[in-house]
Amino acid sequence: MANDSENLLKKVISHAKEYGFIFPSSEIYDGLSAVYDYGQNGVELKNNIKEYWWKFMTQLHDNIVGIDAAIFMHPTTWKASGHVDAFNDPMIDNKDSKKRYRADVLVEDAIGKMEEKIEKEIEKAAKRFGDSFDKKMFAETNPRVLEYQKKIDVANERLKSAMSANDMAAMKQLIVDLEINDPISGTKNWTDVRQFNLMFSTEMGSVADDANKIYLRPETAQGIFVNFLNVQKTGRMKIPFGIAQIGKAFRNEIVARQFIFRMREFEQMEMQYFVKPGTEMEAYDFWKAKRLKWHQALGLGTENYRYHDHLNLAHYANAACDIQFNFPMGFKELEGIHSRTDFDLKSHEKFSGKKLQYFDSESNTNYVPFVVETSVGLDRMFLSILSIAYKEEKISGADGEEGGERVVLSIPPALAPYKMAVLPLVKKDGLPEKAEEVMNLLKHDFRCYYEDKDTIGRRYRRMDAIGTPYCITIDHQTLQDNTVTIRERDTMKQERISILSVKEKIQKLVSITELLKKI
Numbered sequence: 001m002a003n004d005s006e007n008l009l010k011k012v013i014s015h016a017k018e019y020g021f022i023f024p025s026s027e028i029y030d031g032l033s034a035v036y037d038y039g040q041n042g043v044e045l046k047n048n049i050k051e052y053w054w055k056f057m058t059q060l061h062d063n064i065v066g067i068d069a070a071i072f073m074h075p076t077t078w079k080a081s082g083h084v085d086a087f088n089d090p091m092i093d094n095k096d097s098k099k100r101y102r103a104d105v106l107v108e109d110a111i112g113k114m115e116e117k118i119e120k121e122i123e124k125a126a127k128r129f130g131d132s133f134d135k136k137m138f139a140e141t142n143p144r145v146l147e148y149q150k151k152i153d154v155a156n157e158r159l160k161s162a163m164s165a166n167d168m169a170a171m172k173q174l175i176v177d178l179e180i181n182d183p184i185s186g187t188k189n190w191t192d193v194r195q196f197n198l199m200f201s202t203e204m205g206s207v208a209d210d211a212n213k214i215y216l217r218p219e220t221a222q223g224i225f226v227n228f229l230n231v232q233k234t235g236r237m238k239i240p241f242g243i244a245q246i247g248k249a250f251r252n253e254i255v256a257r258q259f260i261f262r263m264r265e266f267e268q269m270e271m272q273y274f275v276k277p278g279t280e281m282e283a284y285d286f287w288k289a290k291r292l293k294w295h296q297a298l299g300l301g302t303e304n305y306r307y308h309d310h311l312n313l314a315h316y317a318n319a320a321c322d323i324q325f326n327f328p329m330g331f332k333e334l335e336g337i338h339s340r341t342d343f344d345l346k347s348h349e350k351f352s353g354k355k356l357q358y359f360d361s362e363s364n365t366n367y368v369p370f371v372v373e374t375s376v377g378l379d380r381m382f383l384s385i386l387s388i389a390y391k392e393e394k395i396s397g398a399d400g401e402e403g404g405e406r407v408v409l410s411i412p413p414a415l416a417p418y419k420m421a422v423l424p425l426v427k428k429d430g431l432p433e434k435a436e437e438v439m440n441l442l443k444h445d446f447r448c449y450y451e452d453k454d455t456i457g458r459r460y461r462r463m464d465a466i467g468t469p470y471c472i473t474i475d476h477q478t479l480q481d482n483t484v485t486i487r488e489r490d491t492m493k494q495e496r497i498s499i500l501s502v503k504e505k506i507q508k509l510v511s512i513t514e515l516l517k518k519i
């Protein structure tokens, strides 16, 4: 991680704590590794992200409905899904730093570095050749680029075959051959690679024998699969249709050092789309494009998203890609789109002995549908928003603003914890009473923050720091003509308008509905 981005992540973490977005879990006991609590502002932002996702998936697609399945499921579920046998990550330790890593991630990072080198060569050449530069031709003929590309292809191929053959010795050899150093100790003093199952288990009932062992779900998807027929029949759903769900998932992650990017308890927003076999690639392409649009409508910068096709397909998939986001740690997975075939439903049929088939009245046949899944981490969404929103700015100090530096969270207004602050200029002369009147007028439509302490400049700062898009200031003139000043967070521009036009002015700018219309 470059220094600047490392700093950005640190700043985001401490800002998130200082302003009530995210606290370490059970902090008074020094926290619990890779587990976090969302504070008073965090929970609002999180709920707004959920609403943006839920409305898009279920309200804007009349063939998608939601469910809320339990976290605990019958233990055979996880046999059938393959998680008991195959939900492993390869882990490796560095003997000098005593740090543990995911072996596949070490290799992927090394490949990423080689890709960066290619990009640099291309950038350099583009500068040298100017307008006449032919990027494609350069990439296909430049010896240095070709050499890197060859190394990348070989490494990808070896990674793929080691992972699919479950060959941990080959994994270790790949790390040795790529001369990967531990980023902390700088040495190549590695242990062997071992497989590690990521599921948490506990016991249900009072007798702690093996028969009662149950798991905390590592993904929400299985709750959808086991309810496939319940929903299809009771909702009279016709294929293609989808089932959406938001809920907690748990994974005993090997490496958990990146704040809410990789947690042991996290939340997923998943949708399983059931289609006729043979049409899954069409649905896969459709959802790949739709989901990217959903992300981009937030306005965090289209350049911050990219697709990454999977070479190492999971045991259930016939095509898969990630939507990666430019996190402070670099481009990493934000959402996965997977064509899961009929693997899960067929496997549940086998293990449960129950048919999980769809009767197609047009062709008069029964079949097990294929499934395309979209799965996005709510916490990763949160981090993507916070890390782009966080800005430090120098300001001059006109219009009641405090001069100096400000930290502003330019959160998309529709997702901001508070939509506006109502601020009486001074705490006397009837201004607080007038402000209360304004609050009462607006609070049914918007989440408003009331504050009358400190100078107006300081109060603006505090609202900037939690990302409140509008501040309404009540001053002496308000008492005379019912006008207020309205200050916009990002531009700090102020305007005087009538109290009665505040609602109309702001409504569209902070509305999730308007955001959804952009997709």
Ligand code: ATP
Pocket (backbone or CB within 6 Å): 219, 251, 253, 260, 261, 262, 263, 264, 266, 267, 268, 333, 334, 335, 336, 375, 376, 377, 378, 379, 380
């Ligand atoms: P990774 O390769 O980063 O471990 P994954 O491919 O295992 O992720 P999926 O199983 O596809 O992830 O899960 C779908 C989504 O759930 C991911 O895109 C991510 O946003 C989120 N997610 C997965 N694991 C975690 C975690 N430990 N903490 C937070 N979010 C997670």
